[in-house]
Amino acid sequence: MHMTEQTILSASGYLPLLRFDRSVARSELRWAGMGGARGHRAVAGWDEDALTLAIEASRLVSPESAGRVTVASTSSPFTDRSMAGLLVDALTLDPALPVTDVGLSRRAATSALIRALASDTPELIAAGERRQAQAGSPQGLAWGDGAGAVLVGPGEGLARCRAAVSRSAQVIDSYTAMSRGLPYGAEDRFVRDTAVDLYQTAVSEALDRAGVAAGDVAIAAMAEPVAGTYIALAKAMKLKAPNLCTEVAGAAGDLGAAMPLFGLALALDRAQPGDLILVAGFGNGCDVLLLEATGTGNGSAEAALSQGSVLSSYTRFLNLTGGIDLDWGPRAEVNQKVSASTLARHSREMTGFVGGRDQGGNVQFPKTPMPVNPAIEGLGAYEDVVLRDVPAKVASITADRLNYTPDPPFHFGLVQFENGARVMMEHCDTDCSAPAVGDPVRMRFRIKAMDRQRAFRTYFWKAAPAERPTLAKEG
């Protein structure tokens, strides 16, 4: 690998609010002899997908300096609607940026990261996953929803690459055929033993290239195809470092293509300058990066792991993960067809949450030909104002139990922004605390509407409680 000056400038991890308690599934599925997993599994809200999760992770790395945007996922909601392009709109980045969507491999993010580090273009690499698995399957409980993001660019940064190795191999530990859409796994012991062999070859080569020994590695962030892979690898190679991806798998689940990025962010959160970090992605081969920490992370992955709200209803878990299809009655039949021309006309302001400051100083969303400001007669002349990071409070609120939502109740109400803007908004992540008038909120990028008849979705911003609760430590 050709070494360049590009380093990792920032890294982040993001998880959805909910953590399903796997012991609930163990209890519910005991009669069938299923559901043996322990710990928690991060569960996306009904209005989250690979894109929304990747965007939330991207916000945490301050991606404004990116000269290129790559989004990686094996669970993209569309095969031909660019997530990277939507990310550019959502974060109001330059529409002229080159964008790339990568997928079809759980190594998509690590492969992109290796290429980015070898390039001379600053790049945002974001990975999000919300993978579907069948109820009762091992993956249904072992996998989790989440995201990671890395900003690569010139400068000292938080970590530099000492070596990177890739190996391709037709090891089918798990596959998801597009025609079926659900994973099928191979026998665990075969997967573990084969993965150890693959990893051992690649890790050895990386260590050799960097001229360091296995015992010099301080932290590992290696995706495991099955539990126990890293323990066996560490034993075989005399690695002493803890594998943070093992911890993440237990507390949030296997995050697929996002796992190595989340693990990397967590490693940087815990690293001291000089620490060697082994990052690896697995899937029909493996990518291995040996990084040297030059700084400490922003704490986002650590915070994501430690905060959340426990989900202990198995049927609600199944409802959120596609395991059951409830009959929501005629209100769920609402036609949510989206006009393509309307979307094209308003996408940038809606996706980016771009309001406007009129000539009188008032901020409004959306912009209208004539401002709402009573002091202004006639047409408006606006300066764009992005609202997604502006502090805001609940001005009015309710928990609606009448209209259809996939995960009731439906919280919505007026949100008052500190800069004067006021918007009627949906709320999300309300499990931890029902919003009340005056409560501070923060904006989250979410699915606005799902057109179930035509399998389309639109995105918009929603208000979430400003703070998440701390999860109790697992005993």
Next chain:
Amino acid sequence: MATGIRDKVVIAGMGCSVFGERWDMSSDMLMVEAFTEALADAGLEKSRIEAAWLGSALDDVNVGNSAIPLATALRLRDIPVTRVENMCATGTEALRGAVYAVAAGAVDVALALGVEKLKDSGFGGLPIRTKGAVNDLWMPYGSAPGTFAQLAGAYAARHGVSMGDLKRGMAHVSWKSHQNGVMNDRAHLRRAVDMDTILNAPMIADPLGLYDCCGVSDGAAAAIVTTPEIARALGKDTLVSVKALQICTSHGWEAQYGAWDGSYVPTTRAAAGRAYAEAGISDPKAEIGLAEVHDCFSITELVTMEDLQLSNDGRAAFDFLDGRYDRDGAVPAQVDGGLKCFGHPVGASGLRMAYEVYTQLMERAGDRQLADLDFGLTHNLGGQPANSVGAVSVFGRL
């Protein structure tokens, strides 16, 4: 210089169908039911009607687009018939069209008819509708109770009223309307409900429980309006005139501008102020003897009483609990059961309110008759508190 419409137009006759789950009736049959009563009450030939307005809010589950369904149902030959829609204020909007036509001298006799056939929609409440192609990209798909429920938290926060007191005040709103509904043989809901049942009902949209919400109904109501001179020529001794008819429509200030705290409905306040001025009412608390207000939800009626200046700000919950708006209170409200119990066929509701006020002023209300009534008020509210159409009308004898 405009002079308003005070006393320029009188009601020649009114009709109102039975409201409720009219499984055996289509909208054209409901229109005929209301119109037949109105025409008989007016005592004139159908051919004297020179213009008509149809109020219908939900075209997709109702009569269909245009005013043709009204002209066809009533066989109104060769006259202008116009359909109007302004959400739940549609009925009053239809009346306004007819009243203005007569007041302007354009016609001598005009018809306003509102109808809605909601029970054919298949929904327990209002059906879900698009908010428009652009708005659907960002506006929440909230239900009607969800939008009005937000008044409660904002109201409690503004006035320092505890949610417990507010819930009890709201419960009394519904309790009173159920008491009144029992006495109305055209009402949809005719069963008294006790306070405990109301307070402990399943939640629909916090803090609105089931009994805080009106249902949806089938029904129609109609008014035939004319000049005082023509009414007298028809042999009418007692004339009920339109003292004021004012509508105010949100222009986005509430939902997009930071000054509104969500605890009241600005359009009602604006329309009420103009209506009182037009009617020459200087002290609404003393002069309004009957209020038929838009009680789509208990919190709406409660807040409305302050918006109409019938209660002091922050006191409506306690006024309700003290019986101020009960049948035997200082300002009887919803004496026909209101939207809550008479029912809420959206396009007809504004005219239904006028029907009750007219009936009371004509002293035809039988067991429900109020004594010493000079002025009756109707308040018809479309939309939601943050984006509303407020309509306030005042009726009295000429």
